[in-house]
Amino acid sequence: MRVRLEEVARAASVSPKTVSRVLNDEANVSEETRKRVRAAMEELDYRPHPSARSLAGNRSFVVAMLYDNNDNPASTYLAEIQDGVLEACDAHRYSMMVRPLRMRGDDFIRRLDALISDHHPDGVVLTPPITDYAPLLKRLRERNVPYASVSPQSDTSIGVRMDEQAAARAIVEHLLGLGHRRIAHVLGIADHGASRWRLAGYREAMAAAGVPEDPALVVQGAFTFGSGVTAARELFALKQRPTAVFAANDDMATGVMWAAGEYGLKVPQDLSVCGFDDTPLARQLWPALTTVQQPSREMGRIAAQQLLNLLRGRGTGELVQMPFSLQIRGSTARVS
Amino acid sequence: MRVRLEEVARAASVSPKTVSRVLNDEANVSEETRKRVRAAMEELDYRPHPSARSLAGNRSFVVAMLYDNNDNPASTYLAEIQDGVLEACDAHRYSMMVRPLRMRGDDFIRRLDALISDHHPDGVVLTPPITDYAPLLKRLRERNVPYASVSPQSDTSIGVRMDEQAAARAIVEHLLGLGHRRIAHVLGIADHGASRWRLAGYREAMAAAGVPEDPALVVQGAFTFGSGVTAARELFALKQRPTAVFAANDDMATGVMWAAGEYGLKVPQDLSVCGFDDTPLARQLWPALTTVQQPSREMGRIAAQQLLNLLRGRGTGELVQMPFSLQIRGSTARVS
DNA sequence: CAGCGAATTGACAGCGCTGTCATCCGTGTC
DNA sequence: GACACGGATGACAGCGCTGTCAATTCGCTG
Numbered sequence: 001m002r003v004r005l006e007e008v009a010r011a012a013s014v015s016p017k018t019v020s021r022v023l024n025d026e027a028n029v030s031e032e033t034r035k036r037v038r039a040a041m042e043e044l045d046y047r048p049h050p051s052a053r054s055l056a057g058n059r060s061f062v063v064a065m066l067y068d069n070n071d072n073p074a075s076t077y078l079a080e081i082q083d084g085v086l087e088a089c090d091a092h093r094y095s096m097m098v099r100p101l102r103m104r105g106d107d108f109i110r111r112l113d114a115l116i117s118d119h120h121p122d123g124v125v126l127t128p129p130i131t132d133y134a135p136l137l138k139r140l141r142e143r144n145v146p147y148a149s150v151s152p153q154s155d156t157s158i159g160v161r162m163d164e165q166a167a168a169r170a171i172v173e174h175l176l177g178l179g180h181r182r183i184a185h186v187l188g189i190a191d192h193g194a195s196r197w198r199l200a201g202y203r204e205a206m207a208a209a210g211v212p213e214d215p216a217l218v219v220q221g222a223f224t225f226g227s228g229v230t231a232a233r234e235l236f237a238l239k240q241r242p243t244a245v246f247a248a249n250d251d252m253a254t255g256v257m258w259a260a261g262e263y264g265l266k267v268p269q270d271l272s273v274c275g276f277d278d279t280p281l282a283r284q285l286w287p288a289l290t291t292v293q294q295p296s297r298e299m300g301r302i303a304a305q306q307l308l309n310l311l312r313g314r315g316t317g318e319l320v321q322m323p324f325s326l327q328i329r330g331s332t333a334r335v336s
Numbered sequence: 337m338r339v340r341l342e343e344v345a346r347a348a349s350v351s352p353k354t355v356s357r358v359l360n361d362e363a364n365v366s367e368e369t370r371k372r373v374r375a376a377m378e379e380l381d382y383r384p385h386p387s388a389r390s391l392a393g394n395r396s397f398v399v400a401m402l403y404d405n406n407d408n409p410a411s412t413y414l415a416e417i418q419d420g421v422l423e424a425c426d427a428h429r430y431s432m433m434v435r436p437l438r439m440r441g442d443d444f445i446r447r448l449d450a451l452i453s454d455h456h457p458d459g460v461v462l463t464p465p466i467t468d469y470a471p472l473l474k475r476l477r478e479r480n481v482p483y484a485s486v487s488p489q490s491d492t493s494i495g496v497r498m499d500e501q502a503a504a505r506a507i508v509e510h511l512l513g514l515g516h517r518r519i520a521h522v523l524g525i526a527d528h529g530a531s532r533w534r535l536a537g538y539r540e541a542m543a544a545a546g547v548p549e550d551p552a553l554v555v556q557g558a559f560t561f562g563s564g565v566t567a568a569r570e571l572f573a574l575k576q577r578p579t580a581v582f583a584a585n586d587d588m589a590t591g592v593m594w595a596a597g598e599y600g601l602k603v604p605q606d607l608s609v610c611g612f613d614d615t616p617l618a619r620q621l622w623p624a625l626t627t628v629q630q631p632s633r634e635m636g637r638i639a640a641q642q643l644l645n646l647l648r649g650r651g652t653g654e655l656v657q658m659p660f661s662l663q664i665r666g667s668t669a670r671v672s
Numbered sequence: 673c674a675g676c677g678a679a680t681t682g683a684c685a686g687c688g689c690t691g692t693c694a695t696c697c698g699t700g701t702c
Numbered sequence: 703g704a705c706a707c708g709g710a711t712g713a714c715a716g717c718g719c720t721g722t723c724a725a726t727t728c729g730c731t732g
Contacts, residue, residue, distance in 0.1 A: 002453070004718060015682045020720060028680055047453040051396065052718035054387035055687050069419070079411040086434070095433055095455060098422070117338070117383040119431060226620030255620075261597040262622065284562030284591075286598065340688060351712045356690055364710055388688035391717050 003044045012040035023048060050095070054120075061094050063304060063311075064121035068130045069100035076279060077296055078127060081150055084300025085125050092308050097121065103133055112139055123147060123307045125300070129192045131157065148307035148317060150299050153193040158310065158317035160302040164194060164276075167292045167324040168201025168246070169208075171274055174290070174326060175244045176209045179335040180272060184217040184242035186231040186252050192223075198248045198276060217242055221252045228255020236263045243271065243335050250275035250282045250291055257285065257331065268333035278327050287330030295322065339380045348376035359384060386431070390456075397430050399640060399647075400457035404466045405436035412615055413632055414463060417486055420636025421461050428644050433457065439469055448475055459483060459643045461636070465528045467493065484643035484653060486635050489529040494646065494653035496638040500530060500612075503628045503660040504537025504582070505544075507610055510626070510662060511580045512545045515671040516608060520553040520578035522567040522588050528559075534584045534612060553578055557588045564591020572599045579607065579671050586611035586618045586627055593621065593667065604669035614663050623666030631658065 005023070009016040014033060021029050022037040029037075040046075054060045065085050067078055082098060089096040099115055102108070115121075123146040130136060131152040140147050149159035175183050185202045188195035199218070206213060219234050221227040228247055232255060235242055247253035253275030257267050265271045267287055274290040275282060282289040299322060306317040341359070345352045350369060357365050358373040365373075376382075390396045401421050403414055418434060425432040435451055438444070451457075459482040466472060467488040476483050485495035511519050521538045524531035535554070542549060555570050557563040564583055568591060571578055583589035589611030593603050601607045603623060610626040611618060618625035635658060642653040 002718095006718080016718095017682060017684095017720075018680085021681090024720085028678095030680065033680080047450075049391070049718055050455065051387040051390035052687095053720080055385070055391050055689085056718075056720040058687075058720085060387065075415040076411045079415050082434070083405070083436070086436070093454065097431055098418070098434060100419070100422070114383075118429065119386065224620065225617060229620070229622060258622070281561060284560065284565065286565060286594070338688095342688080352688095353690075353712060353714095354710085357711090360690085364708095366710065369710080385688055388717095389690080391719085392688075392690040394690085394717075 002049070003046045005046070005048065008037065008040045008044055008046050011044060012037045059122050060120040062097055062119060062121045063089050063094050063307060064097045064099050064115065064119065064124045065127065066099050066101045066124050066130060067127045068103055070102045070104060077277065080296035081127055081300035081303075084297040084302070085304040087297075088301045088304035088308060092312065094122070094308065094311075096304075101130065103130055103136070109135060109139055112136065113143075116143055116145060121145065122311050125150065125303050125307060126152070126157075126159075127300075128194060129189075131159075132193065146307060146310050146317075148303045148310070150296075150303045151193060152319075153196075155319055158306045158319055160299045160306070160320045160322060162294060162299070162322040162324050164197035164324075165201040165204065167326075168198040168276065169205040170201075170324070170326055171276070171290070171292055172202050172205035172246055173209075174328065175246065175272060175274065175332060176205060176211070178244075178272065178332060180244040181211055181335075182214070182217065182240065182242045182244070183211075184219065184235050184245045186219055186221040186228060186245060186247040186256065188221060188223045188248040188252075190220075194276075195248055198246075202246060221248060221255075223249050223251060225251045225255045225258070228252030229259045230255075232256040232259035233262075236260075236265070241271075244332070245271065245273050247273070247275050250277045250279045250289060253289055253291070253331075254281060254285060257289075268331050269336060272332040272335070274332055282327070282329075285331070289327075290329045290332040291327050293325045293327050298322070338385070339382045341382070341384065344373065344376045344380055344382050347380060348373045395458050396456040398433055398455060398457045399425050399430050399643060400433045400435050400451065400455065400460045401463065402435050402437045402460050402466060403463045404439055406438045406440060413613065416632035417463055417636035417639075420633040420638070421640040423633075424637045424640035424644060428648065430458070430644065430647075432640075437466065439466055439472070445471060445475055448472065449479075452479055452481060457481065458647050461486065461639050461643060462488070462493075462495075463636075464530060465525075467495075468529065482643060482646050482653075484639045484646070486632075486639045487529060488655075489532075491655055494642045494655055496635045496642070496656045496658060498630060498635070498658040498660050500533035500628075500630075500660075501537040501540065503630075503662075504534040504612065505541040506537075506660070506662055507612070507626070507628055508538050508541035508582055509545075510664065511582065511608060511610065511668060512541060512547075514580075514608065514668060516580040517547055517671075518550070518553065518576065518578045518580070519547075520555065520571050520581045522555055522557040522564060522581060522583040522592065524557060524559045524584040524588075526556075530612075531584055534582075538582060557584060559585050559587060561587045561591045561594070564588030565595045566591075568592040568595035569598075572596075572601070580668070581607065581609050583609070583611050586613045586615045586625060589625055589627070589667075590617060590621060593625075604667050605672060608668040608671070610668055618663070618665075621667070625663075626665045626668040627663050629661045629663050634658070 009019045086096050126149040131149040149157040219231045221231045276292045278291045278293040282291050310317040345355045422432050462485040467485040485493040555567045557567045612628045614627045614629040646653040
């Protein structure tokens with residue numbers, strides 16, 4: 001049968017309660033006792049029973065990662081975040097549960113409640129685009145479930161964020177520095193924070209360079225490869241074509257490059273293209289895509305880390321700022 | 337405070353044990369009592385406490401989905417399977433836990449043991465390529481953890497499988513039917529079942545059509561976009577170029593189309609290309625990709641379903657055969 | 673060296689369910 | 703009509719931990 005806490009206690013000649021204290025890193029255990037107990041645990045290869053801990057301690061040791069499976073940005077993005085969250089949870093012996101949660105639908109709150117009642121997560125990690133949905137945040141607070149967010153729009157949450165606007169500005173400045181003036185922008189899905197920030201950065205850079213905004217150069221996309229193709233066709237049909245395109249993510253940038261091929265435009269000679277995210281694809285393309293590195297996995301890890309700090313009583317958690325870095329590659333070149 | 341089983345019992349005027357029986361769909365409860373108890377549960381919005389159930393019943397109601405995060409085929413593939421597994425688990429109020437598990441490394445068994453001891457999954461779902469790793473299966477059996485597989489190579493497991501060889505044969509026959517004879521094949525990662533079956537189907541179709549095999553037309557890939565590009569360049573450098581390419585998955589097929597663009601080859605006029613999987617990308621490409629639809633999400637759901645049947649004592653689970661279907665689209669055309 | 677507060681440790685009940693086994697009841701049998 | 707039998711129900715203990723609170727020990731003060 002499995003080793004129980006009681007046996008560890010016997011082996012270390014202490015009471016079960018003391019072993020419990022060591023297990024939970026509680027205060028008021030002498031250093032010497034702590035060592036002896038740890039040794040006994042090790043010796044017996046003791047594994048606490050999660051359900052028993054959960055039942056007695058009224059906590060589940062479960063972190064739920066919530067995402068919107070309706071219009072998720074890109075599955076690889078979520079998969080990477082998930083990986084990071086998992087890593088952080090593992091480090092503290094929490095388990096991770098992933099839960100899709102569509103925001104549309106009036107039974108949204110009911111579904112959220114069911115999720116909480118059925119699984120009792122100690123906390124949740126929110127991923128774009130459900131980081132800022134007010135009814136969601138409100139309900140979590142009402143039910144007293146702590147949360148941390150990846151790339152929240154408001155800065156009242158704890159979690160992690162990159163200065164996407166500054167990054168977007170920087171990449172557009174890179175294009176400007178190469179002599180481009182007719183720079184187009186392909187938007188992401190409306191009201192996603194990512195879309196807003198990247199557009200804002202684009203505008204900021206253009207304005208700072210004194211280039212008047214041309215509305216025809218800002219076209220709608222939806223974060224997908226296909227939408228990038230469509231948007232690019234629209235741009236290429238213009239009487240005065242752009243010499244460079246900044247797409248709000250790599251998938252769309254890839255679509256733009258694809259469409260360029262259709263139109264016989266060589267990248268980067270005839271058209272510079274850049275994206276955002278630095279997905280694995282970006283490096284595999286030829287020419288490789290100039291983009292902004294967004295370390296999704298790392299961001300997932302950090303967001304979960306902040307949540308866990310909170311749950312484990314190690315401070316209150318903060319909103320960590322990630323540095324960004326431009327990946328200048330072959331898809332952008334001096335305007336000809 | 338939360339509603340407990342005891343209160344449901346009181347409301348229905350039965351003993352707690354009877355409510356428990358109803359909750360677990362056990363036998364020996366009169367239909368009338370069952371109804372009364374169900375009504376009381378509904379009325380009080382009763383939610384059983386998973387940890388208490390788990391502790392008392394010696395089962396966790398957790399299904400772990402294992403995957404190899406080392407060389408996973410494509411993250412979107414796994415994400416879809418995960419979605420399906422989750423759906424099946426939800427339907428029976430099981431929770432799903434996702435666990436990466438690298439097979440390389442000599443501490444593999446130790447990591448598996450830790451996973452089992454720490455989380456006590458009632459069963460696991462295995463995904464390619466770890467569906468047939470003998471030490472894994474052996475250990476699971478030793479520790480008495482039931483499992484179901486998605487696309488296992490051997491047919492001793494329960495789970496779900498598509499006849500990939502027949503599908504590959506069918507798609508190559510489609511190319512042959514269009515008059516192609518110099519048909520190339522881009523392989524997946526060695527010893528993945530998917531690679532073997534798809535190659536076998538290719539050979540079968542070619543042999544049946546009496547086309548002698550040309551080793552130069554079968555090149556190595558690795559299931560990634562980049563490897564497709566590389567493989568295609570190799571093929572295009574041949575003195576006698578293929579008129580069609582069957583890539584072992586869509587990502588590589590996309591790479592082939594990309595490389596075709598580089599070489600000034602028009603798809604499908606100069607080159608027919610087809611893939612395997614029917615990823616979302618396949619439809620977004622232009623021309624859209626001819627491919628085999630592999631319903632990953634559905635397969636994940638079915639594999640989990642078989643496992644749950646077993647866990648819930650509803651039969652022993654089987655190895656379900658999925659039908660395949662060709663998606664003939666714009667990337668393949670009659671040889672010119 | 674008595675006396676006191678803080679640090680350390682332990683006894684015990686109980687978290688919310690289910691397994692085991694006893695009990696009860698209605699039906700069929702000869 | 704006595705008895706056996708199987709279906710339906712309930713009593714009770716206990717799953718493996720932690721919360722609460724009491725007991726003990728220790729170090730220090732005057």
